[in-house]
Amino acid sequence: METRPPQKRRIATRQRLIDAASEIVAESGFAALRVEDVVARAKVAKGTFFSHFEDKDRLMAFLIGQEMDRILKQIAQAPAPDTVDGFGPALGPLMGYMGQNRVVFDVVIRFSGAAAIETTELISVNFMEQVMLFATWVERLQPHIVRSDVDAMLLAEGIQAFIIQAIALEFCALHNSVDVQDRLAPYLRAWLAVPRSAQ
Amino acid sequence: METRPPQKRRIATRQRLIDAASEIVAESGFAALRVEDVVARAKVAKGTFFSHFEDKDRLMAFLIGQEMDRILKQIAQAPAPDTVDGFGPALGPLMGYMGQNRVVFDVVIRFSGAAAIETTELISVNFMEQVMLFATWVERLQPHIVRSDVDAMLLAEGIQAFIIQAIALEFCALHNSVDVQDRLAPYLRAWLAVPRSAQ
DNA sequence: ATTTTTAATTGACCGTGGTCATTTTTTGGC
DNA sequence: GCCAAAAAATGACCACGGTCAATTAAAAAT
The missing domain is CATH 1.10.357.10 (Tetracycline Repressor, domain 2)
Structure with missing residues (x-):
């Protein structure tokens, strides 16, 4: 089956998610990491998160x-x-x-x-x-x-x-x-x- | 501080919870263990479960x-x-x-x-x-x-x-x-x- | 340029673990 | 037996991870 490379918008979104999460971890630690906070900070919808991370x-x-x-x-x-x-x-x-x-x-x-x-x-x-x-x-x-x-x-x-x-x-x-x-x-x-x- | 021994109703309830959970695990495995199913089977309220198990x-x-x-x-x-x-x-x-x-x-x-x-x-x-x-x-x-x-x-x-x-x-x-x-x-x-x- | 197809994103919704003020039951003192 | 105090149980409620049909944006085909 056909597999196309991800377009650059997707790569950028993923990076925003990672950056947002890193910031939260740096500020409050892993235990305080919440998906809702990550997506809020990255300015994406929740569903987007789960399309990037299982x-x-x-x-x-x-x-x-x-x-x-x-x-x-x-x-x-x-x-x-x-x-x-x-x-x-x-x-x-x-x-x-x-x-x-x-x-x-x-x-x-x-x-x-x-x-x-x-x-x-x-x-x-x-x-x-x-x-x-x-x-x-x-x-x-x-x-x-x-x-x-x-x-x-x-x-x-x-x-x-x-x-x-x-x-x-x-x-x-x-x-x-x-x-x-x-x-x-x-x-x-x-x-x-x-x-x-x-x- | 004063600590009274648990009354026998409590012990019985705890046992019912354990039995219910054991049955579910035996039937469907640990992955399928749900607190709501346990309390339903044990005929107790959800809150009771968490007063018995952290x-x-x-x-x-x-x-x-x-x-x-x-x-x-x-x-x-x-x-x-x-x-x-x-x-x-x-x-x-x-x-x-x-x-x-x-x-x-x-x-x-x-x-x-x-x-x-x-x-x-x-x-x-x-x-x-x-x-x-x-x-x-x-x-x-x-x-x-x-x-x-x-x-x-x-x-x-x-x-x-x-x-x-x-x-x-x-x-x-x-x-x-x-x-x-x-x-x-x-x-x-x-x-x-x-x-x-x-x- | 327009249409079609595919990729990416959205957010309302759900399941389930966990909380807590309130109610019911038991106990011990009188 | 009656009553106050402590123990046990209740269930409505919340938090948060995860889903998915629907929408929007990008790429390919025409």
């Missing part, structure tokens, strides 16, 4: 994905960690963003694993790129620093699992003042480091 | 938590796995339930880490019990089967992280027919088993 969550996923891309690029440009304990600090900005807010974290979880279904989801693509980056980090480290008995890709995926774990734990213990990075550290040491007995 | 998600969390408790008890009664590869099959029922449905998985994630905040959440308590069980499993295995350079509790928490990871991956690849247990296996081998070089 639902409110997709818009949030887009905004969050955008920001995560920015952060990941920044991380990728910084020097790679050269010890296992260097991973935590390197990952700090990413974890800080994902864990800033329950809404953000939930959206991330929900759309992080949509890769195979729709490549439109920024978060999903971002998660794959994260794994790739982690894998390169793991691979460039000497075998006496990072274990070499396990595939770098698997190690990288495991890092991601532990990041999620650390952030999730962060939410359940708001009184506890342990930092996310400190939560992550013991997992990564156990996951990545060469066991003493094997050194 | 929101719809809490009701679902309760139902899911109940079922997870049942499954966990069953798992705890079965013989503990005696190899690393035995963990997957032992965890099968639990993973199957959590991954049956996106709604269920989302609720589990959302309420699994609420322990420190409210002990009312079954799922949260269940998650802690899971970790305890996993820790005993790990501890009773010989040091040549499971690594002993890492605390059993940390290993147990890691298992949980990988379970979540495996289920999450399951959702993003519905076309792919790899089983959850098979997804989990490589992680657990790398996480729990003694590296060859150290044997």
